[in-house]
Amino acid sequence: MQKAKFAMVGLGVMGQNLALNVANKGYPVAVYNRTEEKTREFLAGPAKGKAITGAYSYPELAEMLEQPRRIMMMVKAGPAVDAVIADIKPHLDPGDILIDGGNSLYEDTERRTAELEAEGLLFIGTGISGGEEGALNGPSIMPGGSREGWEALQGILTAAAAKAWDGEPCVDYMGPGGAGHYVKMVHNGIEYAIMQLIAEVYDVLSRGLGMGADELGDLFGAWNEGDLASYLMEITADIFKKQDEDTGRPLVDLILDEAKQKGTGKWTSQNAFDLGAATHTINAAVTSRIISGMKEQRLAASDLINGPQPNFSGDRETLISAAQEALYASVIIAYAQGFDLMQIASGEYHYALDMKKIAKIWRAGCIIRADLLEDIMRAFDRDQALANLLLDEHFREAVVPRQGALRYLLTHAMGMGIPVLSLSSALAYFDAFRSARLPANLTQAQRDYFGAHTYRRVDKEGSFHTDW
Ligand code: NBP
Secondary structure (H helix, E strand, O other), rough: OOOOOOEOOOOOHHHHHHHHHHOOOOOEEEEOOHHHHHHHHHHHHOOOOOEEEOOHHHHHHHHHHHOOOOOEEOOOOHHHHHHHHHHHHHHHOOOOOEEEOOOOOOOHHHHHHHHHHOOOEEEEEEEEEEEEHHHHHHHEEEEOHHHHHHHHHHHHHHHOEEEOOOOOEEEEOOEOHHHHHHHHHHHHHHHHHHHHHHHHHHHHHHHHHHOOHHHHHHHHHOOOOOOOOEEEHHHHHHHOEOOOOOOEEEEHHHHOOOOOOOHHHHHHHHHHHHOOOOHHHHHHHHHHHHHHHOHHHHHHHHHOOOOOOOOOOOOOOHHHHHHHHHHHHHHHHHHHHHHHHHHHHHHHHHOEEEEEEEHOOOOOOOOOOOHHHHHHHHHHOOOOOOOOOHHOOHHHHHHHHHHHHHHHHHHHHHHOOOOHHHHHHHHHHHHOOOOOOOOOHHHHHHHHHOOOOOOOOOOOOOEEEOOO
C-alpha cells in the first residue's frame, strides 16, 4: 500500500478540513482521532473517495507514513497537545516532524520545541487562521520552529495555504521556537481589536441613529468596497442581512450580547504588558469582552444608573461619514499596535521576524485579511525596521486627515453615553504617540514623593530625589 505523506491527529472541525485540504492537493493523508467513532464517521462521510486512510492506534498511524513522518496535531490547545506528544513519541524515529497546528501559547511551543529537539525530533508550532472554511479551502499558515522541519513541509503547506491575488501562497517560515504561534497570537489580538472597533461603530449607528440591521448591512457592504475592504467587514455586512427563520427578524438582534473568548486576545495583552508594548486598542477589546460577560450586573445597573439617552440630533450623514473614516483610522492604529508588539518581541525573543513577510501571508486566508495589508507590506518594504506604522508616510497621510472624523464620532458617542472604549483608546494611543511631552513628569514627581523612586530632569543629566 502507498504510504501516506501527511498525518492528521485530531478530527475536530479544523483537523477534518485541513486533512481534506491536503488530500485534495494530491498528498495521501492518514488520520487518527482519540475517539474512534469520529474517525469512522469522517472516513464514511466527508473523506469518502479521497486519498485518506484511518488509523486506530499510534503504532498503526506511524506504520502508514512515509519517512520522515509528517504528523500534524489539531487538538485542543493546552494539556491535550502534551498528552498526544507523550503518546505518539515512542512510535517515532529521529528526523520525524511533529506539527502543532492548534492555537497553542507560544511559551508552550518554546518548551515543546526544546524537549523534542533534544530527542532528535523536529517540531513545528504553526498558527493557522481562517476558521473552518479557510482550513478546507486555504488558510493563512504561520509556521515556526525547526527550519529543517519547515523545509520538509514546505511543499505540502504551500499547496494547502490560501493564495493572495498575485498567486503568492499565504505561508512562510516565521522564525525559531514559538515564533509561529507568537505571530498567530498577535494576529488574534489584532482580530479582537478590529472586531470591537466594528462593534462600537455598529452601536453608535444603531443606538445613536436608530439604523436597522438591513440598512447597516447595505452600509457595511458599501464600506467594504472602499478602503475598509476586508473579510471582517464582508462578514459583518452578511450578518446584518441574515434573518431568523422562525421570527423573520434580523438574527443579529436576537443574539445574546455576551462575547466569549478562548484566550489569544488576552495573551496578546498580557505579553504586551510583559514586553512594555502599548497595545491600547487590543487591551480595550479584551476588557470590552469581559464587561459584555457581566450581563446580569449590567441588567441590574441599567435600572439603577441613569445616563443620557442615545439620540443623535445632528446631521445623520455627517455622523455616518465620520464613522467610516474613524473606523478606517482606528483599524490602522490597531495594526500599528500589533506590528509594534511583534517588532519588540522579535528582538526580545530573537525571532528575527520579518514584518513584510507577515503582512504578506495575512493578505488572504486569515480572519484579518484586508486590502490594507498591501499597504502594510509596502511600508515595511520601504523600511524593514519601521518602528511604528504611524511613522510611515502613507499611513501618516491616511490617519492624520481622518483624526477629525474620529474626534467627531467620539465626541457624539460619548455625549450619547455609548461606550466606545476601543475607538477612544485608538485616539488616545494616536495622541500619546504624537505628543512630545506627556504628563508623566507629574507621575515621576509623585513616585519620588511617596517612594523616593527618583526622577530625571529635562535640563540636566543625572538622577534626582527631592525632599518634597
Ligand atoms: P477542538 O479544539 O474542539 O479539539 C478537538 C480535538 O481535540 C478532538 O479531535 C479531540 O479528540 C482532541 N483531543 C482533546 Br479535546 N483532548 C485530547 C487528548 N487528551 N488526546 C487526544 N486528542 C484530544 O477542535 P478544533 O475546533 O478543530 O480546533 C483544533 C485546534 O485548532 C485548537 O487549538 C483551536 O484553538 C485551533 N483553531 C481553531 C479554529 C476554529 O475556527 N475552530 C481556527 C484556528 C485554530 P476527541 O474527539 O477524542 O474528543
